[in-house]
Amino acid sequence: MSVSAFIAYLQFEKNYSRHTISAYRRDISDFSEFASDEFDIKSIDDVDYTIIRNWIVHLVERGISNRSVNRKISSLKAYYSFLLKSEQISASPLAKHKALKTQKKVEVPFSEEEMTKIIEEIPFGDDFEGYRDKLIVELLYTTGIRRAELVQLKLKDLDRITGIIKVLGKRNKERFIPLLPSTLEMYDGYVQLRSQLKNRVDDEFLFLTKSGLKIYETLVYRTINKYFSLVSPKVKKSPHILRHTFATHLLNRGADLNSVKELLGHSSLASTQVYTHNSIAELKKVHLNAHPRNKKP
DSSP: OHHHHHHHHHHHTSOOOHHHHHHHHHHHHHHHHHHHHHHOOSOGGGOOHHHHHHHHHHHHHTTOOHHHHHHHHHHHHHHHHHHHHTTSOSSOTTTTOOOOOOOOOOOOOOOHHHHHHHHHTSOOOSSHHHHHHHHHHHHHHHHOOOHHHHHTOBGGGEETTTTEEEEEOGGGOEEEEEOOHHHHHHHHHHHHHHTTOSOOTTTTBSOBOTTSOBOOHHHHHHHHHHHHTTTOOOSOOOHHHHHHHHHHHHHHTTOOHHHHHHHHTOSSHHHHGGGHHHHHHHHHHHHHHHOTTSOOO
8 A cells, every 4th residue: 555655646746757657666566576575574664674685685686787776776765755754664774775886877978070960961851750750859959858858749839939849847847948940940841741641649749650649768769879870889879868968069169057957957957067077078178279388299
């Protein structure tokens, strides 16, 4: 009962996305199964840290990365915090837990040259899917929106007159992002072809498959990976790297951190600051090349 109440709390009070809630449910279910099989625990409300520690060891021995283990423990921590808040337990078994050490995740953005090649040189095709895929790339790069946000975009969210798009972000928080003339021009071409689809089942949504259904997150990932594999040797090619690229290129061109924070939909500057290391590297290069005190060989 406690787990179902927790899931309802995440859904209705915290407004977490369906994807996030599924991850929490899966993590808690995995731990519950482990506690039951290994220690004959009937309810995870009654476990102590020793059992959780054994689960951590079990996960690491299975080859699960420290980052993934930390995410699973974070799900448990949230669950026990909920039990504390609702006075179902008097202390969390994870109160003194310290996260496993992880290597710093390095995400290399695409260069401006790579972005120019994708948008101006790569042939996407003149059919519906070609126009759609190119608009997906364009929107992700020129707005910095998340993949899940792009999938949920509706036709009514884009105001063609003002050139503004409304995005529904995490916790159902709305933000408004201006669109470039090039994006609007691409949008016009896509919408014209979209209107010719025979069965627009999910007609309210902006991006559809050729069958008229709303696109899905895996399709977006495959689209980005497919086209960027043609121009970039980078190992990771994903929608999130395009979001990273958007922020990095704006900062490199002089945008202030607060503005980028608002465009990305971050709740704090700390989240946005992860994108600044590339900007600092760019500034360092400019400084070294331009300053008269730097003696060139």
